[in-house]
Amino acid sequence: MIRSRILISGDPLSLARGAEETRLAIEAELSFLGLDDEVEVGYVGQVDRTDMLPLVMVYPEGVRYGAVKPADGAYIVQEHIYKGRIAEHLLAPPETLSGEVARLPGREGAQYAQKRILLRRVGLIDPLNIEEYIAHDGYFALGKALSEMQPDDVLNAVKESGLQGRGGAGFPTGLKWSFVANQTGEKYVVANADESEPGTFKDAMIMEGDPHALLEGMALTGYAVGAREGWIYIRGEYALAHQRLTHAIRQAEEYGLLGDNIMGSDFSFHIHIHAGAGAYICGEETALLESLEGKRGTPRIRPPYPTTRGFRGRPTVVNNVETLANVPPIMLHGAAWFRTIGTRRSPGTKLYTVMGDVNITGLIEVPMGITLGEVVDIYAGGMKGGRAFKCAQTGGASGSIIPAELLNVPMDFASMADKGASLGSGALLICNEDTDVVDLAYVLVRFFKSESCGKCVPCRVGTAQMLEALDRLRQGYARSADLQRLEQVATYARESSFCGLGQAAPVPILSGLRFFREEFEAKLKDFSL
């Protein structure tokens, strides 16, 4: 009989800091004391802090030790498990809470501030153990769909839920699915797990901490659109997520929850993983499909869209990991329930990675429509050192710069678009008053220049020219004519680039000029008041 459970943080940082050795030390001591039958040891993908890793959590008491060195592993077992007293001096100090999965303190008047949908299992279950996923409603949605619902019912539930793509564009998911469902023949489901927007690591947290959620979401998608095969295109850098997903797929197949005749039904669905090799552009869905076919990841012309001609030229649903992870809860609780969360135009929750000059950085899940000001004040614990907020950069590199004037705008796809800003992929880089906007734009454009695939001229040449002009401006060599030209090139690149990368590259410049023009002008050589 299991009477205790010890969970060790198993994220990359913890592993880098010796979590594996700590685990081995704990297991060795348990076995020495003959307690290995009574105590279960496992990893959790992510914990809510990064300052005290590796963290060791002992349940049912919920005691948290950190940072635990391998040498302390045996001591914790002796004290806590064997003698039943808490090893006080090894406790993780609570006052510096910070981290990758931030807690969600209730906000006055906000009914759903505590609602965790996508992250509810992350950090709670052992991602390597399918039974724990099942015990927390896992594969229940798939079972319900296969036994009680027709594919059309699944599709309609997603349509009615108002779920929008979480990769950045906010396209209605149900509508995208219906394009594929309407066609006959071989079709595919592709999970876009290429998450390469700088500052975005939300999908990694789902895949590392709750990998089956993605698999179940994909299987439901396959059932709804009539696909029998799914692919996860995961970025090459995500070794841990890759490993966890591979393990999860194998387990799900063993349990008959993936593969042929799932749960004894007529529905079969196989999932494969394909790892990228380092190319930002592969997050663009058509470039991703090219790469999935073993080619250079350069974008295809659209239309035809992937829903018509996608992977291997067949109709393909390409959805972001976060989008797919929303599908099981929608099946389980219904579209009406989903619409009670978030805003009317953008239902549901959104994951944000919060970084920069704030007290608490990390990943949060909040209802759509929470304002940037609320994120900074409530979830991020305010600005670091009491400095003033200057701007935020959203959605990784392709997001826009958001000035203080927009702190009170609800964050959902439509409201941000109304203000000429973009929610992007959910990264929030918060910058304080000391930030040099021109320098920030330079760093952002440098990223696009190095990631431009080179297929089209406006992006390939435009990013180089913009970067050069920004460098001159930054160093104080530019004149007003240079700034005019910069703005002109940025506009051309925005309007004429082939894909989203080239169209996004000038955004830091254009939105910077829009909100902070005087700072750009102040750097001109011939500047005068």
Added chain:
Amino acid sequence: MVKNTAEIVHQIMTRYGNDREALVEMLREINREMAYLSRETLALVADTLKLPYSQVYSVASFYSMLDLEPRGQHVIKFCQDAPCHVAGGRAIWETLEHELGVSFGATTPDGAWSLLTTSCIGACAVGPVMMIDDEIYGNLTPERVREILARYADADIGG
């Protein structure tokens, strides 16, 4: 030596069923085994898949995790994206260049270190971040960088 290369390459490619769709993944694995992708290696891959050499080369040169030239004994990949930059990345960048005496993109003359940039490695909450081989180091300061480099140097000398 040549025979050895062919064996390794074919072994990996057979595991992927010599499937052209798996080209990127095969190249990654060959890269890992062989340390880098030489022209001869790429030609071998092209022959096996019955693809033009130019196509295989174009794929190999496209992805940043595939190396077309040998790297140093340790490879530092420093994240130069905005979140790490805002967290104080420039000072780290300068420290690395100063300590190793090479600029980004280069390998030290003794072949010990390659200094490369990388795009986001998803550890932004603890930026600035760098990777040395497969290890991630976060919350970097110039002092910490010097400390880490010294640790590697000691370990290498100590054998």
